[in-house]
Amino acid sequence: MSGNGTGIGASVKRKEDARFLTGRGRYTDDINLPGQLYGYILRSGMAHAKIGTVHTEAAKAAPGVHAVFTGKDMEGVGGIPTGWLIHSKDGSPMVEPPHPALATDKVRYVGDCVAIVVAETKEQARAAAHLIDVEREELPAVASIEAAEAEGAPLVFDEAPGNVCYDWEVGDRAATDAAFADAAHVVSIDVVNNRLIPNAIEPRAAIANYDPATGDYTLYTTSQNPHLVRLLLGAFVLGLPEHKLRIVAPDVGGGFGSKIPHYAEEAILTWTAGKLGRPVKWTCERIDAFKSDTHGRDHISTAKLALDADGKFLGLHVSTRANLGAYLSTFATCVPTYLYGILFAGPYTTPAVYCEVKSFFTNTVPVDALRGAGRPEATYLLERLVDKAAVELGMDRVEIRRKNFIREFPYQTPVALQYDQGDYDATLDLALKAADWDGFEGRRAEAAARGKRRGIGISTFIEACGIAPSAVVGSLGARAGLYESGSVRVHPTGSVSVFTGTHSHGQGHETTFAQIVSDMLGVDFDAVDVVHGDSAKIPFGMGTYGSRSLAVGGTAIYLAVEKVIEKGKKIAAHLLEASAEDIEFKDGSFTVAGTDRSKSLGEVALTAYVPHNYPAGLEPGLEETAFYDPLNFTFPAGTHIAEVEVDPETGEVELVAVTGADDVGRIINPMIVDGQLHGGLAHGIGQALLEECRYQEDGQLETGSYLEYTMPRAADLPSFNINHNTTLCTHNPLGAKGVGEVGSIGVPPAVINAVIDALRPLGVNDISMPATSQRVWQAIQQAQG
Amino acid sequence: MPTVTMTVNGTQRTGTVEGRTLLAEFLREHLGLTGTHVGCDTSQCGACVVHVDGSSVKSCTCLAVQADGAEITTIEGLANGADLHPMQEAFRDHHGLQCGFCTPGMVMSAIDLANRSPDPSEHEVREWLEGNLCRCTGYHNIVKAVQAGARAMGGGS
Numbered sequence: 001m002s003g004n005g006t007g008i009g010a011s012v013k014r015k016e017d018a019r020f021l022t023g024r025g026r027y028t029d030d031i032n033l034p035g036q037l038y039g040y041i042l043r044s045g046m047a048h049a050k051i052g053t054v055h056t057e058a059a060k061a062a063p064g065v066h067a068v069f070t071g072k073d074m075e076g077v078g079g080i081p082t083g084w085l086i087h088s089k090d091g092s093p094m095v096e097p098p099h100p101a102l103a104t105d106k107v108r109y110v111g112d113c114v115a116i117v118v119a120e121t122k123e124q125a126r127a128a129a130h131l132i133d134v135e136r137e138e139l140p141a142v143a144s145i146e147a148a149e150a151e152g153a154p155l156v157f158d159e160a161p162g163n164v165c166y167d168w169e170v171g172d173r174a175a176t177d178a179a180f181a182d183a184a185h186v187v188s189i190d191v192v193n194n195r196l197i198p199n200a201i202e203p204r205a206a207i208a209n210y211d212p213a214t215g216d217y218t219l220y221t222t223s224q225n226p227h228l229v230r231l232l233l234g235a236f237v238l239g240l241p242e243h244k245l246r247i248v249a250p251d252v253g254g255g256f257g258s259k260i261p262h263y264a265e266e267a268i269l270t271w272t273a274g275k276l277g278r279p280v281k282w283t284c285e286r287i288d289a290f291k292s293d294t295h296g297r298d299h300i301s302t303a304k305l306a307l308d309a310d311g312k313f314l315g316l317h318v319s320t321r322a323n324l325g326a327y328l329s330t331f332a333t334c335v336p337t338y339l340y341g342i343l344f345a346g347p348y349t350t351p352a353v354y355c356e357v358k359s360f361f362t363n364t365v366p367v368d369a370l371r372g373a374g375r376p377e378a379t380y381l382l383e384r385l386v387d388k389a390a391v392e393l394g395m396d397r398v399e400i401r402r403k404n405f406i407r408e409f410p411y412q413t414p415v416a417l418q419y420d421q422g423d424y425d426a427t428l429d430l431a432l433k434a435a436d437w438d439g440f441e442g443r444r445a446e447a448a449a450r451g452k453r454r455g456i457g458i459s460t461f462i463e464a465c466g467i468a469p470s471a472v473v474g475s476l477g478a479r480a481g482l483y484e485s486g487s488v489r490v491h492p493t494g495s496v497s498v499f500t501g502t503h504s505h506g507q508g509h510e511t512t513f514a515q516i517v518s519d520m521l522g523v524d525f526d527a528v529d530v531v532h533g534d535s536a537k538i539p540f541g542m543g544t545y546g547s548r549s550l551a552v553g554g555t556a557i558y559l560a561v562e563k564v565i566e567k568g569k570k571i572a573a574h575l576l577e578a579s580a581e582d583i584e585f586k587d588g589s590f591t592v593a594g595t596d597r598s599k600s601l602g603e604v605a606l607t608a609y610v611p612h613n614y615p616a617g618l619e620p621g622l623e624e625t626a627f628y629d630p631l632n633f634t635f636p637a638g639t640h641i642a643e644v645e646v647d648p649e650t651g652e653v654e655l656v657a658v659t660g661a662d663d664v665g666r667i668i669n670p671m672i673v674d675g676q677l678h679g680g681l682a683h684g685i686g687q688a689l690l691e692e693c694r695y696q697e698d699g700q701l702e703t704g705s706y707l708e709y710t711m712p713r714a715a716d717l718p719s720f721n722i723n724h725n726t727t728l729c730t731h732n733p734l735g736a737k738g739v740g741e742v743g744s745i746g747v748p749p750a751v752i753n754a755v756i757d758a759l760r761p762l763g764v765n766d767i768s769m770p771a772t773s774q775r776v777w778q779a780i781q782q783a784q785g
Numbered sequence: 786m787p788t789v790t791m792t793v794n795g796t797q798r799t800g801t802v803e804g805r806t807l808l809a810e811f812l813r814e815h816l817g818l819t820g821t822h823v824g825c826d827t828s829q830c831g832a833c834v835v836h837v838d839g840s841s842v843k844s845c846t847c848l849a850v851q852a853d854g855a856e857i858t859t860i861e862g863l864a865n866g867a868d869l870h871p872m873q874e875a876f877r878d879h880h881g882l883q884c885g886f887c888t889p890g891m892v893m894s895a896i897d898l899a900n901r902s903p904d905p906s907e908h909e910v911r912e913w914l915e916g917n918l919c920r921c922t923g924y925h926n927i928v929k930a931v932q933a934g935a936r937a938m939g940g941g942s
Contacts, residue, residue, distance in 0.1 A: 020885030
């Protein structure tokens with residue numbers, strides 16, 4: 001790894017920017033196919049209702065309309081599947097009700113798909129949809145965890161008594177109970193993790209096409225994982241073999257988890273295109289995105305921490321109730337379990353940890369992964385609780401953390417994970433210095449002189465990323481292995497195409513992966529192109545989520561390059577009349593060891609494709625594929641510090657400084673890595689201070705537009721102070737850990753701890769997310785009595 | 786149906802539209818200029834910002850007929866051949882974009898700011914971008930890019 005101007009470690013400007021900056025990106029809604037029709041999805045306006053006859057005659061007769069399909073038409077088509085099977089404490093499998101693409105007997109949330117209208121124009125399709133008359137009998141709805149678990153609550157599914165999907169646990173309950181029996185102190189906390197709406201700025205869209213001549217289906221869709229969509233849509237919903245179903249996820253305008261799931265609309269569109277033999281295009285309007293893109297978070301938890309007299313953690317007990325929404329989306333069931341409960345050791349040596357999670361169906365939009373997925377929820381709870389423990393024990397907030405840090409690796413946690421490497425003191429020290437933690441009291445006094453309450457908050461955390469080792473996730477109930485593929489094709493004249501099963505929707509893979517390949521092969525950065533997002537071009541892939549692209553996908557590419565080099569050595573040995581074992585590859589040249597006899601990669605590549613005089617047993621061509629299945633999760637870690645000023649008269653919280661010190665493993669492109677950190681921080685700050693999805697009791701979405709749902713805007717945020725301390729992942733050759741979710745995992749508790757620190761002198765000891773001015777003002781009023 | 790004529794990126798374009806056709810739709814669907822994006826339909830996200838007679842306008846909130854006779858510049862009209870506009874260049878240099886979806890609106894909005902304020906402060910940039918949402922960058926690098934782009938423009942577009 002040479003670390004040259006475009007190699008590993010260099011802040012290379014992005015390849016993808018040339019098209020994005022000139023308006024030449026190709027997003028799904030930019031694509032138009034000859035003869036395409038437009039689909040409009042009619043959605044339920046009721047949260048819970050029985051459906052009788054759906055009268056479509058008037059819509060079918062409307063101008064330009066080609067077809068109207070309802071759930072009845074799609075009967076016999078498979079339902080939308082979920083990807084993870086969770087078992088309850090008693091060993092029973094979770095309740096897994098059917099999820100018809102178009103509702104049949106019932107609608108279960110505002111936004112549930114009821115019918116598709118296909119017309120010549122978008123406007124005709126939308127207008128005709130309003131002529132559909134749905135016979136409905138409204139049923140009482142459950143729109144929150146509290147409503148779902150109430151005695152005698154209406155059932156979302158008859159087969160799920162108490163609306164419970166599963167009641168899961170991880171950790172040793174008896175050992176944890178014993179730790180509490182021996183404890184000098186027990187500190188408890190109740191927290192709510194607020195429900196969020198992902199809001200990628202590109203709305204979802206899809207165009208499906210069917211070619212009757214070949215029987216081939218093509219679906220262009222806004223997906224983070226086109227192969228996963230092919231697998232679920234092909235095998236489970238429509239019964240199409242993979243070779244007849246091509247999924248293309250072209251440029252995608254942000255995902256954040258909301259473009260992982262296989263959505264009902266993808267199935268409806270593809271099935272409809274098959275029925276009509278014409279391409280059908282659908283673009284979600286923002287108002288529908290609010291009520292149909294999967295939502296995130298939505299937990300209610302209670303937890304307690306057992307400590308000895310010196311503040312050493314002895315045991316942690318967590319009880320969480322999670323909202324899954326109306327149907328089980330692709331990753332829904334694993335987010336509050338395998339991406340949550342196993343995080344509760346955090347960076348600490350707590351010897352006994354137990355976590356139980358009961359997940360509920362409600363009449364709300366399905367809940368799935370959102371940037372961080374489970375890990376922000378765990379980190380928020382743990383870091384709020386640790387802060388509370390420090391206050392109750394009269395300890396310093398930094399020292400209580402330092403006292404409990406893990407320092408010996410590998411470290412086996414009591415909740416399944418084995419951390420391979422880390423240095424939590426280093427990131428803590430770095431953050432404290434960068435944030436001038438020691439100088440804070442001076443700033444607090446200065447603010448007080450201006451009538452402001454200033455506070456500082458900290459969060460020390462780990463993540464489990466690089467999702468995921470297939471054997472491990474298989475044992476946890478995943479229905480797929482979460483490895484990745486990479487292919488490297490060296491062309492006859494020495495340029496290179498790289499094919500990855502991950503998908504870039506902002507992460508800059510086209511640049512980062514090209515840096516790795518160019519560095520390893522010694523070819524010009526501009527001679528390497530990265531191809532992704534098309535199931536017809538890529539061998540296979542599991543896509544991008546869980547900060548996996550570099551650690552898993554990048555490693556697959558790395559291994560494919562190694563195979564190319566090995567093959568190149570054989571060709572070079574033939575050309576140089578030497579033994580392959582004697583050939584060394586460096587800086588783009590194959591050299592006979594200890595001599596100046598060498599062949600360039602270009603010469604070897606040309607020979608590979610023009611194999612005159614080739615030795616027996618050597619195949620022409622220079623292209624290799626590797627599948628990489630990680631041995632373990634990766635464990636990025638860090639410290640985040642937030643500083644706020646609160647106006648006690650208005651409750652307004654100003655975030656004045658955010659400092660991060662992060663260990664994300666090997667950094668390929670520092671510019672891109674810092675950009676990922678910035679974005680994650682903004683998302684986490686949004687959760688802490690601004691964003692909250694709210695439902696009315698009857699299941700109507702109260703925050704259904706940007707007027708009610710507060711997105712972070714530029715003026716809501718400060719510039720970020722980003723610092724790095726790197727330890728390398730020990731089990732992948734790049735040493736990569738992952739960076740995409742760091743900010744949204746680490747920063748929310750730092751922000752809330754800062755707000756509480758600011759308000760503690762006023763008697764406020766708790767504040768829920770988002771800490772809006774209204775909520776903060778009320779807390780101050782209550783505390784002041 | 787009304788006929789509209791406007792100068793788009795220096796070329797006169799004419800089309801027949803419905804009264805309700807939005808400028809964003811006219812650009813994307815009639816003229817094939819898909820660089821202008823639609824992120825919200827409700828004038829909140831700013832992905833659709835173009836210049837109408839030199840000022841930044843949300844093209845999802847402007848009827849095509851309202852732009853009849855106007856000079857329109859879209860993201861496709863900024864670069865001079867292979868040479869990027871200084872604001873585009875600044876966004877690239879400062880990694881002011883990730884997924885690229887909000888980018889056209891951000892760049893068009895930023896140029897309007899730079900035309901009004903050639904050396905904007907961080908505060909000024911953050912306040913100006915009130916009408917442009919980005920979910921990827923946390924705005925950190927967008928702010929840097931806008932400041933650098935404005936300086937590079939040297940007081941003129």
